[in-house]
Amino acid sequence: MTSSDKRSDAVASARYRVMHDTHYRYAAPVSLAQQLAHLWPRESSWQHCLSRQLTISPEPTRRRDEQDVFGNPLTRLAFERPHGELEVGARLEVEVLARPAIDLATSPSWESARDSLGYSGQPLNTERLEASRFRFESPAVRIKHAFVLFADDCFTPGRPLLQAVDALMRKIFTDFTFDPAATQVATPLLEVLEKRRGVCQDFAHLMLACLRSRGLAARYVSGYLLTQPPPGQPRLIGADASHAWVSVYCPRFGWVDFDPTNAVLPNLEHITLAWGRDFSDVSPLRGVILGGGSHDPEVRVTVLPVDEAER
C-alpha cells in the first residue's frame, strides 16, 4: 500500500474497514428528532461494499433505508421519545478497485465540454441529463464572477478540460492553507476565497463553484481517505475525519474525480460514500431536533486497511 499521489498500477484493489461514530450529548433533552444519514457507501464500478452495519442508540421509532434522488443510500431516522444523547455508529467493509488510468491531455477542450451541455433544442441522452443536474447553483455553491476570475489562468482557450481541471485542483492545493479553525459548515465560499483557508469541504465547494461558474458539470463527493504516513513522507490531510472531493463530467470520459485538498486524482485510497450537488445533499448526518440546547457532536472516523487490521 502506498500513500503517494501517484496512481499505483501494481495494486488492483484495496480493502478497508471504516468506523464512523457520531455522538451527540445534548444540553437539554430532545423530545423529537429526525435525522437523515448518508453513511452507507454507494456501489459503483470501482467500489463494492462487502458488509455494513449501523448501530443506533436510542432505538429509533422509525427507520427507513432507501435511495435518495441522486442514487445514494439514505437512512431516515425518527426519534419520537425524549432522549439526552444520540449515538450513530457505522461499520463498513469496502473493496475499492483501481480505476483505469486516463490521459488528461486527450480530453475535449473545456469550451466544447461546456457547450455540449447547453440547451440546443435537441434531445438529451440520460448521461447528459444526469450531468445537467450538477451545472448550477446549489445551497452551498453560488455562481459568481469571482470564481471565474480565480480559475482564469487554468482555463486557457482550447485547453483540454481534464488538464484545466487538474490545474485548478493544483492551484487550490497550492494557494490555500488547510486550517480547520478558519471555517465552519456555513462559511460562505467568497469568504473562503478571500481568506485562502479552509478544510476539504470548503476546497471541494470552491472548486465546484469555479467549474459551475464556467457552465461545467461538477458534483460533490463525500467519503473517506486512507491516511498512513510512511516514514519520511508527509501525512495526508483529512485523516480520521470524513473527506470530500469533486467529480467532473467530461464528454467521452464520463465522471473523473479530483481531490483539491491533496492534489490527487482519487483512486485506491478514496472511499466514496455519496455524491450530490454539494455538502447539503449528502451530509453524513443531518437532522432537526426539538429542544436539545447546545449540541456539538463528537465525531470519530477510522479507516483501516483490512490486511493490517485482521491478517
Next chain:
Amino acid sequence: MPDLLAALPHDTRAYHELLDASGQVRPHWRRFHQHLMHSNPAQLSQRQALVARQIQENGITYNVYADPKGTDRPWELDLLPNLIDAEEWRGIATGVAQRARLLDTVLADLYGPQRLLREGLLPTELVFGHNNFLWPCQGIQPPGGTFLHVYAADLRRAPDGRWWVIADRTQTPSGAGYALENRQIISRTFPELFRELRVQHLASYFRTLRETLVSQAPCDTGETPLVVLLTPGRFNETYFEHLYLARHLGFPLVEGHDLTVRDATLYLKTLGGLRRVHALLRRLDDDFCDPLELRSDSALGVPGLLEAVRQGRVLVANALGSGVLESPGLLGFLPKIQQHLFGDELLLPSIATWWCGEPPVLEQALDKLADLLVLPAFPSQSFAPVFANSLDEAGLAKLAARLRARPYAYVAQEVAQLSQAPVWQDDCLQSRAIGMRVYAVASADGYRVLPGGLTRVAAEAGADVVAMQSGGGSKDTWVLAGREALGEPLRPRPLGVQDIVRRDPYLPSRVVENLFWFGRYAERCDDISRLLRVILVRYVDDDDEPLALEAAVDLAAQLDLLPGEGELETRLFQALIGEDWPFSLRANLQRLNGSAAQVRGRLSRENWHALVEIQRETHLLERDEGDLGELLDFLNRLLMSLSALSGFALDDMTRDDGWRFLMIGRRIERLQFLAEAIAGFLLGRAAQDQAGLEWLLELGNSTITYRSRYQAAPQLIPVLDLLLLDEQNPHAVSFQLSELKRALQQLSDDFGGPPEVGLDLLGERLRAVDLGTLDSPLFGEAGMRAVLDGLGDLLREIAEAAGQLSDRLTLRYFAHVDASQQTVSL
C-alpha cells in the same frame, strides 16, 4: 349634472376599458356610465370615503397590521369596479383554464419522467437552475394526482384589446382573498347596479377549492379530513388575506410550529393533543416548507413534512416545488409544449419573451435590449427587474455584459402595454393603467376560473407598472353574466343538527398560549396605568399630602414600575414611554400588541378595533413626548380602551379553551398585582394614612363602591375588607382567588392532570383573617404593626404562588411550543 367624462384624460395609444377609440362609452359600460352621470362628484367622493372606512374597519392591510415597525399599509380599493362583458370573459376563462392544465401537466413531468427535458422541449437550465426545483420531491406522486391546485395568471391588455399573459403564478398565488373582500365592499357600494348588471358571483370558486382539497386529502377509514391553511406568519405581506381566507374557507390558520410530523403523518398541536392534518393549503414558499430536507435555515416550515407527503399521508397544495414554473424564461417554451402534449394552440398568448440561454436568442435580445425589460430567470438571483430604456449608455453596456456572462440566468421581455381604466380620485374621474390577475382552481372536471379576479391599478397617472409592492391600488372586477348563469352568491353550505360543534377542536396550542399572554399583558397594562396615574395625578396637582405620594412612588419602585434614581418627572417619563426601560408602559403595550397580532384571527372586529386604537395612541405618544398633562390625558384614554378590551373579553368572545386561558391570564396577572400592591402598601409608611388609603382604592378601582357604601373618607378596615375579602368585588384578592379556582378546576376536569391546590390553601388563610384584630386597642401600635406585617406577608405569598402557577400552566399546556433547531455533523 357636469359631464364627468369631459375631463377624463384619454390616451389613445392605450386601450381604454371605458371608452372606445372614438371616445364613446363601450356598450357594456353604458349602464354604469349612466349611473355616474346621475351622480355628482360630492356623492362619489363620499362613497369612496365609505369604501376607505370599511377597509379600515375591516382591518384590511397589505403589509402587516400590528407590526412593531408600523409599516402596515391599508389596502387601496378604488370606488369603481372594472367591467368585463360576458363573451370576452369566456375567452379569458377558457384560456386561463387551458394554461392551468398545461402547467399542471408540465409539473407532473418535471417531478416524474422528465420527458420534456429529454426531448429538448424545455432547457435543463431553467429547471435545474431554479432554486424552487426541489430535488427531494422528484418522484413524489401527490394524492389525487394534482400538482397545481390553485393557479393565477397576470394579464395585461394591449392597445388592440387582446389580453396577454405576462407571468404565471404557480407557487402560492395570492390575491383571491383580496378580490373577495373587494367584492363584498364594492357590491354594497353600488347595490342596484350590481343586481341590474347581473354580475357573476365569486362564491363557487372558493367552494370548489374547499371541495378539491377535502376530496383529494388522503384519509384513513372513518376520518373526516382536516384541512389547514399554513401561513408564514403575521410579518408576511399578505397576512390579512391568510386570515380572511382561513375564516372564509373554514380552515384553521396555522404556522409551521403549530404542526408536527410523527411517523410520517402530519399533526396539529392542540390543547387536547395532536390531531391529524390531511391537507395543507400553503402560503409558505416551496423551499421553506421543510427544514429537514429543504432549506435548512428555515424556521417557518415543518420538519418531516416532505416525508409525510412522500408517503402519501398528506396533501400539500400546491405541490411542493411548483414554484419552478414561475420563471419568466419558460413563457417562450409553452406554445410548443402545448402543441406537443395536447396538439392545440395556447388560447391566451404570452408576452414576447427572450430566454437568453440560447446563443442566437441572446443575440436577438441584445440587439433590441434598449426596448426590453430584463428579468432574473430565478428568484435566488440578486438582480431586480430593469427597464433597459431607463439606462444610459454605460448602464446598457453593463447590463449586456451581465447577460453575456451568464446568459441562462436572464430573460428579456417586451415591455407590456397596459390598458387604462377610470378611477375616482381627488374628486374627479381619472385614468390609470391596470393589470388583472385571474385565478383558476382544480376541480374534479378540470380547472374552474374565478369570474372576477383582482384588478390592480398603477399608483400614478403616468405609471405603467402595476404591482402591490410598488404602491398602487386595486379594483373589484365585475364580470357581467349576459345570458349566462350568475353562479351562486356567497352562501354557506347549509348546516344541520349533525354539524353542530360546541367547541373548536382545532385550536392550536400556540394560539392559546398567546391568548394567555394577551390576557396577562392587557391586565398588566391596566395595572401599570392605574398605578402611574395615581402618582401622576398627585404629582401634577402638587398635593399637600406628600406622604401619600411618596408611598405610591415607593410602591411603584418596589414593583419595578418606576426606574430607580433621579428627578421624579424624569422617572415618570421613563416609566411611561421610556424606550430603554424594559418595564415601561410602552414596552408592555408593545408586548400586548405583539401577542394580539398572533391571535388576531380569534378576536372580533370590534375587539381588534379597540386594539388598533390603543396602538394608534401609543404611536402618537412615542412621536411627540408632550408634557405631563398630556400624559395624564393619555392614561385616562388608555384605561378606557383597556376596559373596553376587558369588556370584549367578557361579552364578545366564545367561552372556548382559548378564552379560558385568556381569562386565567388576566386573573393571574391581577391577583399578582393586587396582592403585591396591597402588601407593599401595608408594609409601607402610609398604611394608616387616609390619603394613602384613597389611592389604594383608586388602584383597586373601588373608589365608587367604597363611597356609595360608607359615604365617608376611607378607613383601614373597610378598605381592606373591600379589596381583600369582598367576594362581590372583582378587584378583591379573594374574588380573583375564587374565580381562578373555578377555572383551574375546569381545566383539570377537561384535560386531566393534578388539581392546583396551592392557591386554595392561601385563599383559606386569607379568608380566615379577622380584620377585627385591627380594631382592638388592646394590642396597641406595635400589635397593629404586627397584624399588618402578617397580612402583608400572606399577600406576598399569594403573589408568589400566582407567579408559580403561571409557570406550571406554561409547562403543562404549552411546553411543546418549543423551538426546533438544525443539526449537522461531518
